[in-house]
Amino acid sequence: MDVHSAGERTSRRRFLGNTMTAAAGLAAVSGLSLSGCSESMRRASGQKSSQFIRSGDVVLFQGDSITDAGRDRNREGNANDVRALGTGYALYIASQLLAERADAGLKIYSRGISGNKVFQLAERWDKDCLALKPSVLSILIGVNDIWHTLNGNYNGTVEVYEKDYRALIERTQRELPEVRLVLCEPFVLRTGAVNDKWFPEFDRYRAAARRVATDFHTTFVPFQAMFDEAVKTAPPGYWAGDGVHPTIAGAGLMAQTWFSTVSHAKA
């Protein structure tokens, strides 16, 4: 007879999933050339994305300007609408998912808003997340939490960021107990607006995001590790002109890494 509670079983299952994800993330970014990296990503996504993404899924991308990416907010109620998805990583992921999983009836939305910090996601969470009832929810948030503090427009700390982020994820898992969460690592590249003042504080924000993913047993996409590897092939500005907002190349690489990570994650 199984003496574990349902909650414990869920936790254990989630923990195993998370361990798989971490291993895949490492394999994807460490010691592989970029071309080999994306090749392995492709093979993985072709073979295994079905384990995480399921028929009938509602997929929601949430975050700040990197997710917003010029989307037409007047069309945000339309699933799979090219203008509603912006021109960033969410669109590239959508184009691949919708092409490959044509029989799955997926509904893909983006609700990223430029300038958002984690507490601002919380303020609009009922309308811009819970009401959509996503079964897959991908969040990328954090760079403004530090950036707006550095430029004097916000009085934040890494402790506030982590506390707010934990509260948001706890609320989400309570309201949507079946949701499969994908937390994306905040990242910067050392160019443009990103100077020495960002460090080492920014690394603490990244570590906080990873802790939240680990503690809540979500999938974690290691974007900073990916870009740290990418700058060995082309300079930081090739991937993000101002160090924060990805170019086509940067967003394309993010889409590949998101796929690779999600493909290795257990649902």
Place this chain on the structure above:
Amino acid sequence: MDVHSAGERTSRRRFLGNTMTAAAGLAAVSGLSLSGCSESMRRASGQKSSQFIRSGDVVLFQGDSITDAGRDRNREGNANDVRALGTGYALYIASQLLAERADAGLKIYSRGISGNKVFQLAERWDKDCLALKPSVLSILIGVNDIWHTLNGNYNGTVEVYEKDYRALIERTQRELPEVRLVLCEPFVLRTGAVNDKWFPEFDRYRAAARRVATDFHTTFVPFQAMFDEAVKTAPPGYWAGDGVHPTIAGAGLMAQTWFSTVSHAKA
């Protein structure tokens, strides 16, 4: 001693390249499930795109609204500019190429214009093609040549289309003897604006495009065969709402097939 002229050698090399391409196109679309298809496309593109796409390449996408895809024409002089590339297949190809070939210094442009027929490409070819000196030129043109005839706004025939197309490619190869050409098959899906009146005439336009590709020894991307396979998995409107303009899913699939075909082509 080689008795073949330089021109004959070039033709022979091009013929072999074309044969490879045709075989790859068939493999990509015949008898494979879509997921298997895209998996093989991914493997191919990861391994072989370097044979066709080279360091320093200037890649130009040309065509009609399917290539235009809402691009910002005020930015068309900027290479690798997300707003200059629209939100269609050209952008998805660019996101993948720029991510994977970060060390190649690629410059990617789009100059598709909505409503264009092949003679209208010719009218703006000096400015919108030859002046850019592309080393890789991908063209998708033809659907308006028949559509505007069917709706009474143009007095075209398939003979005019083929004659104009041949003249355009001949001029391009004369002015840019080293250019690697990718001709894309015009396609429609039987939904929306596309009714029985289109057939069998439309098949003659497709055949003409294929003849031009064969006779000028260019790479040929079999988009119609791809969509004919795709509608076995999801209905025509999933891929192109009006039967002509691809959705995100349709454009995503086009990008994958373009990659697959180009990856198998010899430069």
